[in-house]
Amino acid sequence: MGLPLEGIKILDLSMVLPGPFCTQLLADYGAEVIKVENRGGDRGRWMQPFIKEQSARFYVVNRNKKSITLDLRKLASKDILRRLVAYSDVLVHNYRPGMMEKLGLAYEDLRPVNERLIYCALSGYGGTGPINKNAAHDINIVSLAGIADLTGTSNSIPALSAVQLGGMSGALYAAIAILMALYQRQNTGRGQYCDISMLDGLISLLPYTLADWSGWGTLPKRGAGFLTGGFACYQVYETSDHRYLSLGAIEGKFWREFCQRINKPQYIPIQLEPAYQEEMINGIREVMKSKTQAEWIQIFADADICLTPVLNLDEVSKHPQVLNREMIIKLPDFEDSGKDMVLAGLPIKFSDTPGEFKSIFPKIGEHTNEILAHLGYSSEEIELFRKEQII
Numbered sequence: 577m578g579l580p581l582e583g584i585k586i587l588d589l590s591m592v593l594p595g596p597f598c599t600q601l602l603a604d605y606g607a608e609v610i611k612v613e614n615r616g617g618d619r620g621r622w623m624q625p626f627i628k629e630q631s632a633r634f635y636v637v638n639r640n641k642k643s644i645t646l647d648l649r650k651l652a653s654k655d656i657l658r659r660l661v662a663y664s665d666v667l668v669h670n671y672r673p674g675m676m677e678k679l680g681l682a683y684e685d686l687r688p689v690n691e692r693l694i695y696c697a698l699s700g701y702g703g704t705g706p707i708n709k710n711a712a713h714d715i716n717i718v719s720l721a722g723i724a725d726l727t728g729t730s731n732s733i734p735a736l737s738a739v740q741l742g743g744m745s746g747a748l749y750a751a752i753a754i755l756m757a758l759y760q761r762q763n764t765g766r767g768q769y770c771d772i773s774m775l776d777g778l779i780s781l782l783p784y785t786l787a788d789w790s791g792w793g794t795l796p797k798r799g800a801g802f803l804t805g806g807f808a809c810y811q812v813y814e815t816s817d818h819r820y821l822s823l824g825a826i827e828g829k830f831w832r833e834f835c836q837r838i839n840k841p842q843y844i845p846i847q848l849e850p851a852y853q854e855e856m857i858n859g860i861r862e863v864m865k866s867k868t869q870a871e872w873i874q875i876f877a878d879a880d881i882c883l884t885p886v887l888n889l890d891e892v893s894k895h896p897q898v899l900n901r902e903m904i905i906k907l908p909d910f911e912d913s914g915k916d917m918v919l920a921g922l923p924i925k926f927s928d929t930p931g932e933f934k935s936i937f938p939k940i941g942e943h944t945n946e947i948l949a950h951l952g953y954s955s956e957e958i959e960l961f962r963k964e965q966i967i
Contacts, residue, residue: 605922658686726804746774809830831844948967
């Protein structure tokens with residue numbers, strides 16, 4: 577049985593993180609992804625840190641793709657792209673709104689070429705609105721979404737996540753939109769335009785935060801919410817060896833067992849009382865600092881209370897659950913660099929049509945000749961394109 581997206585052809589005009597992650601996810605499950613780069617290559621290839629001459633950041637979001645180079649400012653390159661569009665199912669880009677229109681490659685320009693085309697535009701703020709053309713990095717998206725303001729402890733400045741939340745939410749919503757549009761096309765025979773905003777995506781991921789605002793009638797505060805550090809039963813505690821444990825004892829039965837094991841039974845009936853949270857947090861901190869992380873893990877080994885160690889990435893890569901699910905894959909001495917390339921595995925497990933992890937990474941324009949020949953261009957035409965710096 578084939579892969580779920582086998583036969584789907586995707587043109588990936590995106591760069592750096594969100595778009596490439598989206599298309600890599602689709603490639604892992606069978607889609608043929610052609611990465612369309614300018615002649616200098618995706619700028620994600622040239623961002624520190626490097627493995628030999630190329631960015632490690634490029635490798636983590638561009639496996640299992642083909643690469644063609646096109647200077648889309650030139651008419652001949654636009655003609656080549658239109659030929660690619662004619663036999664493709666999906667086009668993905670993450671240019672700012674207006675850029676593809678200037679190039680004459682907007683959805684309305686390409687729809688006559690292929691009415692079945694699904695055109696996914698992924699941008700910071702979306703295709704409409706007063707700031708839709710503004711530049712943005714992830715830090716700006718999480719700030720405008722209200723997430724930076726709510727991230728951190730109560731006495732800290734707004735903090736940033738190790739996950740690029742704006743970019744990754746945009747990438748996942750773009751993938752969802754593409755799959756929805758592909759499904760809809762089965763019924764209508766027509767493609768459509770998908771307008772994906774990273775800001776929209778992040779705001780949609782705030783349901784519990786919005787519920788707190790609604791239910792309590794006051795704005796949530798950094799480090800003070802039920803799930804953000806304000807309650808003892810949902811908290812991170814330091815151990816004597818300066819490591820940490822995370823406690824998620826929301827349910828009464830979990831909280832009861834935890835309190836009994838640390839000899840604080842007086843905390844059981846006041847679990848959710850706001851007035852006692854600071855007292856309980858300080859009391860539990862004192863207890864948890866009496867033993868090492870490993871000692872506490874052993875004490876709670878047979879308990880069912882949602883308590884886990886806070887791990888660093890090396891420990892994550894060696895955790896038996898992660899190993900079992902093959903979620904971190906190391907390619908030793910990658911590209912004869914003396915460095916290991918560490919990649920995330922496949923997050924979706926299917927029983928009949930599992931994805932396929934391929935550690936194949938395209939060089940700039942590696943497949944240009946192959947793709948152009950498939951489109952019907954002669955070797956002479958391809959050589960002329962190269963001389964004229966069209967490809």
